[in-house]
Amino acid sequence: MQLTVWTYEGPPHIGAMRVATAMEGLHYVLHAPQGDTYADLLFTMIERRAQRPPVTYTTFQAQDLGRDTAAIFKDAVAAAYARFRPQAMIVGASCTAELIQDDPGGLAKALDLPIPVIPLELPAYQKKENWGASETFYRLVRALSGSPTERSPREGRRPSCNILGPTALGFRHRDDLIEVRKILDALGIAVNVVAPLGASPADLGRLGAADFNVVLYPEVARAAAQYLEKTFRQPFTDEVPIGVGATTRFVEAVAALAGVDPAPVLADAPSRLPWYSRSVDSTYLTGKRVFVFGDATHALAIARVATRELGFRLVGLGTYTREFAREVRAEAALHGIEATITDDYLDVEAAIQAAAPELVLGTQMERHVAKRLGIPCAVISAPIHVQDFPARHSPQMGFEGANVLFDTLVHPLMMGLEEHLLGMFREDPEFHDGAAPSHLGRTPSRIADAVERAPNHPPLASAPVPSLHVQGADAVRTAPWAPDAEKELRKIPFFVRGKARANTERFARERQLPLITLETLYDAKAHFGR
Amino acid sequence: MRAERGQRAVFCGLTGIVWLHRKIQDAFFLVVGSRTCAHLIQSAAGVMIFAEPRFATAIIDERDLAGLADMNEELDRVVTRLIERRPDIRLLFLVGSCPSEVIKLDLSRAALRLSQRLAPGVRVLNYSGSGIETTFTQGEDACLASLVPELPEAAGTDELLVVGALADVVEDQFARLFADLGIAARFLPARRARQMPAVGRGTRFLLAQPFLADTARALEERGARRIAAPFPLGAEGTTEWLRAAADTFAVAADRFDAVTAPALRRARQALAAHSEKLAGKRVFFFPDSQLEVPLARFLSREMGAALIEVGTPYLHRGHLAAEIEWLPGGTPVVEGQSLDDQLDRCRTARPDLTVCGLGLANPLEAEGLTTKWSIELLFTPIQGYEQAGDLAELFARPLDRRARLEV
Numbered sequence: 001m002q003l004t005v006w007t008y009e010g011p012p013h014i015g016a017m018r019v020a021t022a023m024e025g026l027h028y029v030l031h032a033p034q035g036d037t038y039a040d041l042l043f044t045m046i047e048r049r050a051q052r053p054p055v056t057y058t059t060f061q062a063q064d065l066g067r068d069t070a071a072i073f074k075d076a077v078a079a080a081y082a083r084f085r086p087q088a089m090i091v092g093a094s095c096t097a098e099l100i101q102d103d104p105g106g107l108a109k110a111l112d113l114p115i116p117v118i119p120l121e122l123p124a125y126q127k128k129e130n131w132g133a134s135e136t137f138y139r140l141v142r143a144l145s146g147s148p149t150e151r152s153p154r155e156g157r158r159p160s161c162n163i164l165g166p167t168a169l170g171f172r173h174r175d176d177l178i179e180v181r182k183i184l185d186a187l188g189i190a191v192n193v194v195a196p197l198g199a200s201p202a203d204l205g206r207l208g209a210a211d212f213n214v215v216l217y218p219e220v221a222r223a224a225a226q227y228l229e230k231t232f233r234q235p236f237t238d239e240v241p242i243g244v245g246a247t248t249r250f251v252e253a254v255a256a257l258a259g260v261d262p263a264p265v266l267a268d269a270p271s272r273l274p275w276y277s278r279s280v281d282s283t284y285l286t287g288k289r290v291f292v293f294g295d296a297t298h299a300l301a302i303a304r305v306a307t308r309e310l311g312f313r314l315v316g317l318g319t320y321t322r323e324f325a326r327e328v329r330a331e332a333a334l335h336g337i338e339a340t341i342t343d344d345y346l347d348v349e350a351a352i353q354a355a356a357p358e359l360v361l362g363t364q365m366e367r368h369v370a371k372r373l374g375i376p377c378a379v380i381s382a383p384i385h386v387q388d389f390p391a392r393h394s395p396q397m398g399f400e401g402a403n404v405l406f407d408t409l410v411h412p413l414m415m416g417l418e419e420h421l422l423g424m425f426r427e428d429p430e431f432h433d434g435a436a437p438s439h440l441g442r443t444p445s446r447i448a449d450a451v452e453r454a455p456n457h458p459p460l461a462s463a464p465v466p467s468l469h470v471q472g473a474d475a476v477r478t479a480p481w482a483p484d485a486e487k488e489l490r491k492i493p494f495f496v497r498g499k500a501r502a503n504t505e506r507f508a509r510e511r512q513l514p515l516i517t518l519e520t521l522y523d524a525k526a527h528f529g530r
Numbered sequence: 531m532r533a534e535r536g537q538r539a540v541f542c543g544l545t546g547i548v549w550l551h552r553k554i555q556d557a558f559f560l561v562v563g564s565r566t567c568a569h570l571i572q573s574a575a576g577v578m579i580f581a582e583p584r585f586a587t588a589i590i591d592e593r594d595l596a597g598l599a600d601m602n603e604e605l606d607r608v609v610t611r612l613i614e615r616r617p618d619i620r621l622l623f624l625v626g627s628c629p630s631e632v633i634k635l636d637l638s639r640a641a642l643r644l645s646q647r648l649a650p651g652v653r654v655l656n657y658s659g660s661g662i663e664t665t666f667t668q669g670e671d672a673c674l675a676s677l678v679p680e681l682p683e684a685a686g687t688d689e690l691l692v693v694g695a696l697a698d699v700v701e702d703q704f705a706r707l708f709a710d711l712g713i714a715a716r717f718l719p720a721r722r723a724r725q726m727p728a729v730g731r732g733t734r735f736l737l738a739q740p741f742l743a744d745t746a747r748a749l750e751e752r753g754a755r756r757i758a759a760p761f762p763l764g765a766e767g768t769t770e771w772l773r774a775a776a777d778t779f780a781v782a783a784d785r786f787d788a789v790t791a792p793a794l795r796r797a798r799q800a801l802a803a804h805s806e807k808l809a810g811k812r813v814f815f816f817p818d819s820q821l822e823v824p825l826a827r828f829l830s831r832e833m834g835a836a837l838i839e840v841g842t843p844y845l846h847r848g849h850l851a852a853e854i855e856w857l858p859g860g861t862p863v864v865e866g867q868s869l870d871d872q873l874d875r876c877r878t879a880r881p882d883l884t885v886c887g888l889g890l891a892n893p894l895e896a897e898g899l900t901t902k903w904s905i906e907l908l909f910t911p912i913q914g915y916e917q918a919g920d921l922a923e924l925f926a927r928p929l930d931r932r933a934r935l936e937v
Contacts, residue, residue: 001562001588001604003612010569033628035542035661038570040889050896052889059538062631062662076537083870095564096628096662099595124564125592 006345006365008320008383012122013094014039015132019140019220020090021053021168025200026140027086029077031069031097031104034059046386047169056080058097070102077108081115088144088201089113090136092120116201118143128343130219130295130321133167137196138223144204148232151209159258160190162210164225164236165217166197171298171382172396173197176216179398180241183251184214186265189258196220208232212257216240216397217297219321241397242301243309243405244271271399273406277310288413291316291357293340293348293366294381296324298396300331302361302380305405307335312409316340316355318348345369356499359413364388376412479508481516488518503528531845531854536868539889540818540843541905542661543669544627545574549908550673551584553695556620556723559585560612561659562605562637563627574905584619586612590629605640606647609654619652621723623673626658653723655680665843667741667819667908670695674719677726678748681718684730690715690775691727691754693746694739697911704738704762704914707772710789713779718745729754736775738762738913740853741820743846760852762913763821763921764828765797770852793915800919801832807926809834814881816890817841817867818904825885825907827856833922837861838879841872883929900932 013030020028021043030036037057043049058076060069077091091104105119118139122132163180166173177194184191192210193203213228213236215221225236235257241250248266255262269275276282290312292303296319306312317332318340319325325341332339340351349369352360360370360377364385370377379388380396395401481489492500500521507524508516544567547559561567568587575583588608593599605624613619622644624637641656648654657672658664664672674693690713692704701717708715716727718735729735733754737746740761750756759774760767769790776786813835815822822842829835837858845865847854857863864872876884877897884894884901891901902925912921 001590001594001599001601001608003586003608004565004568004589005583005586007565007568007572009565011565013566014569033542033661034538034540034665035544035570035628036566037539037889038541038545038573040539041887042573044890044892045888048892050892052893057537059540060662062660065632065662079870095566096632099629099632123592124566125590125595128565 004344008343008345008363008365009129010039010042011095011124012127012129012132012135013092013124014042015129015134016090016092016120016122016136017043017053017055018129018133018167018169019136019196020055021049022166022196023054023199023201025087025202026054027080027084027089028053028055029073029080029089029091029104029108030055030057030094031073031076031092031102032057032059032094033096034061036094036096043168046384047389048386049168053168054084054086060097065100069097069100070107073102073104074107074111077111077113077117081111081113086115086201088116088118088140090118090120090140092122093124095124098124116143131323133220134223137164137167137220138227140196140201140204141207141224142227144201145207145228145231146205149208151211154211154259158188158190159212159260160192160210161254161258162192162207162213162228162234163194164213164215165221166194167217167220168197169382170197170217170220171384171388172394172401173217175393175395176397176401178393179395179400180214180216182400183241183247183265183398184254187251187255187258187260187262189254189260208234210234212236214254219295219297219323240297240301242298242401243305244273244399244402245308246301246304247271247398247402271402273309273402276406282310282410285410285413286311288312288359289315289355289357290359290361291352291355291366292380293318293320293360293362295319296321296328298381299328300324301396302405302409303331303335305402306361306409309402310406310409312359315357316351318342318351356502359409361409378408378412380408478505479513479516482518485516485518485521488521500525531863531865534864534866534868534871536866536871538665538843538867539816539869539887540867541574541666541887542570542628543659543664543666543672544571544625544661545666546659546669546673547571547585547625548575550670550695550719553698553721554621554719554723555721556618557584557623558612558616558619558621559623559625560609561585561587561625561627562630562635563587563590563625564629565589567627567629584616590633595633601635602640602643606644609644609648613648613652622648622652622654623676624654624656625669625673626656626660628660628662631658631660631662653680667739667821668844670739671742671744674742675744675748677719678729678745678752681726681752682728684728684733686730686732687714688732688734688779689728690779691718691729691733691735691749692716693718693735693737693742693749695719696738696913700911700913700917703916707789707793708775711772711776711779711781711786713775713781715775734775734778736771737849738771739821740824740846740850741844743844743849746849756849758852760827760856761821761824763824763918764832765794765801765915765918766832767824767828768797768913768915768918769794790915797915797918801922803919804922804926805833807929808922810836811882811929812836812838812879813925814838814876814879814884815840815842816872816876816884816886816904817843817864818885818887819908820844820846821907822885823850823853823857823863826861827853828921829925830858830861831856832918833925835883835925838881839864839872839875841865841867843867883925885925900928902928 043053058072091108108117166177213225215225215238218238228234237253239250239253241247251262290306299319303317307314314335319328320343329339345365361380363381367377504524594601626637637656641654644654655676657676659669720726729752731753735754736757757774757778759771762768762771826837826840840863891903894901911917
């Protein structure tokens with residue numbers, strides 16, 4: 001048993017729902033107890049979909065258990081077929097139905113419907129949401145893509161590809177797709193099928209006609225792409241085009257697969273990020289300590305953007321996607337840090353506290369952790385709340401996505417000029433510690449306190465949970481501060497003061513100094529540098 | 531009145547935790563279930579999940595199911611860790627779920643065992659909030675029913691017990707009204723585990739919520755007697771609810787009028803502000819919380835709305851006798867659900883206002899129907915005189931909004 005308050009991923013049948021809801025003409029019959037329909041509101045509320053997900057639940061109750069839940073399931077499949085007339089169906093069990101051991105696949109087969117009915121085995125006590133999405137998409141592609149056929153020769157026609165991976169409830173999938181289509185269009189590559197988002201079962205039958213596949217979200221579509229590679233000899237790229245560098249590599253990879261010239265697309269500075277990042281106002285971003293956490297695709301991509309394209313320093317990297325742990329560990333090693341691979345948000349919170357970052361890039365959960373610690377934060381990965389399904393165009397991918405990322409990653413921080421003024425005129429009435437930055441809706445004195453305290457103290461005295469993780473830090477007593485040293489410390493701009501305090505105290509601890517003096521402060525500054 | 535069977539789009543009883551944990555301030559709710567259960571509570575609790583909430587899920591995994599780990603030992607380990615982390619907890623509920631019920635994990639024995647181990651600091655109780663046994667608010671019923679055998683024995687004096695979790699502000703208003711009427715009233719649940727009210731042969735209880743069938747039965751087993759009354763929604767419902775208690779405790783009529791008159795006048799005034807928007811509007815209720823019948827009664831009698839269909843997940847004919855009496859003759863009351871059939875009826879009727887869950891609300895709005903999402907009626911203070919206007923506004927606002935929007 002695992003004690004859980006927050007889960008980064010839902011159970012695997014939610015992943016199956018994300019695939020079914022993304023598609024057209026497909027219906028999902030889910031053997032599930034009353035109450036599991038809560039999942040509908042993820043789609044109707046968080047993603048604001050205007051239709052109910054194409055899911056029929058059997059919603060059995062205790063009184064049904066003594067009778068025939070199998071019959072209830074068969075009736076539900078028959079009724080769903082009669083009402084919705086889908087091109088194909090998927091059937092499966094949620095966690096409770098898995099325990100009562102009806103066989104959805106066998107029961108549905110016995111009905112002998114005139115459409116493909118694809119059974120799903122989603123082990124709810126082992127696997128999670130992303131795995132469920134990947135498995136469902138793989139099963140659909142296997143069942144519906146048909147047998148290998150000869151593709152027409154490449155000469156005399158446009159090269160074509162499939163785009164695989166976007167689903168319902170995906171973080172920015174809608175707009176990523178627009179950007180990727182734009183790139184493919186500019187390269188002269190035709191898009192054969194996009195799946196699952198917007199595809200019908202009949203469309204999956206046309207997958208084999210494309211020359212190659214583009215996998216946008218490996219968590220969801222890599223397994224299906226590997227199957228298509230084997231069966232249809234379609235190569236695929238899963239270079240994720242998030243950031244300028246990755247988008248450039250994506251364009252080159254796709255162009256190579258299509259046999260076209262990438263140069264026209266890459267010419268003429270297609271993104272504003274490189275110039276914005278080089279402009280002098282961004283100098284202050286240099287070496288900003290950043291902590292990145294999310295699904296593996298986004299965590300890896302954003303870590304690269306943050307370090308290589310914005311000049312931040314990576315002080316933490318992690319993912320809840322265990323399937324991709326190796327790749328995340330390797331990336332972290334490049335930065336001399338150890339990856340945080342966990343689905344326990346308390347571990348993530350402890351890692352953030354230990355790394356003392358100046359910016360957190362994560363999920364909805366890290367947003368709340370960062371808020372508690374008073375650290376600026378931006379959301380870069382699911383799970384997300386309703387505000388991260390915005391009305392405006394907000395891709396992560398492609399060159400426009402890079403523009404969006406520059407703004408997203410920089411806005412929570414102090415703008416360079418403002419930071420400079422605050423440092424220079426910190427004794428002035430307008431620019432003292434207590435004056436709020438013009439564009440941030442919170443009081444800086446709280447930020448200052450929180451950042452200062454973060455390394456040594458749990459954020460809330462009344463919350464013993466996080467304190468478990470920092471008991472080591474309090475084990476050795478820290479020397480007291482002499483009044484003049486304390487006063488000098490106050491002169492350091494508040495956004496680096498926490499770091500200065502921690503470094504000085506560590507310096508004093510390591511040397512077992514009885515008192516932190518003015519000398520100690522500057523000795524430590526010289527020792528650690530910045 | 532008729533019953534319907536089929537697909538049901540309702541929450542399970544686990545959802546009750548989201549408001550119950552805020553009411554009993556030193557209680558913790560530990561769901562023993564699957565990742566689905568944790569995901570449900572997370573979805574239902576929204577942002578509340580981050581404020582160190584007093585609920586969590588012990589997720590059963592394959593090692594537990596395969597018998598590799600002894601589930602009772604695992605549960606003890608999880609609870610021990612939890613109590614170490616949260617030493618402020620005085621009452622721990624082990625909450626059963628569909629998975630734990632289906633594999634027949636004996637949570638009542640676990641509760642007994644853990645209670646002995648953790649005594650006297652923490653008491654451990656159990657109830658089921660599973661979807662196979664409970665619908666939405668029935669989770670509160672199961673929780674309160676598990677408390678009843680633990681309540682101290684009342685000394686024998688006549689005391690009024692008000693049953694059902696109410697918002698603190700509402701509870702305080704009712705406490706003042708009962709005090710002014712000269713009735714000694716206590717509330718179940720109390721705000722703290724060690725201040726739960728006593729119960730005994732002299733206890734008369736008044737249900738503040740319509741979904742408390744098992745709790746009422748448990749109280750009756752301890753000798754308490756129910757005061758039949760409508761539910762305190764709207765000016766009329768509140769007055770008759772209070773009057774039922776006043777009559778039982780022989781409060782003089784003029785004293786009753788003197789105590790209730792000022793608040794009743796304010797409630798009517800607040801309701802009048804919304805009556806124009808709601809009068810004549812045709813309302814359709816999907817089943818959700820069992821509050822549907824009293825709410826429909828309020829909308830029809832006090833706001834002049836017309837009722838197309840009143841769905842309810844479960845209809846307790848005894849507890850709702852006074853409410854059903856008040857519904858206009860011939861109002862279709864449907865117990866249970868067959869979702870697609872009910873959606874067909876709703877689309878055919880094209881009501882002015884549809885009260886439904888969040889899974890249906892946006893899809894129906896997209897079809898041009900105005901909706902009021904029903905869960906809000908559980909999280910918002912709606913009972914009593916001072917909230918009557920707020921209650922009317924909850925229904926009037928979506929209509930108002932639709933009228934305002936030009937695009």
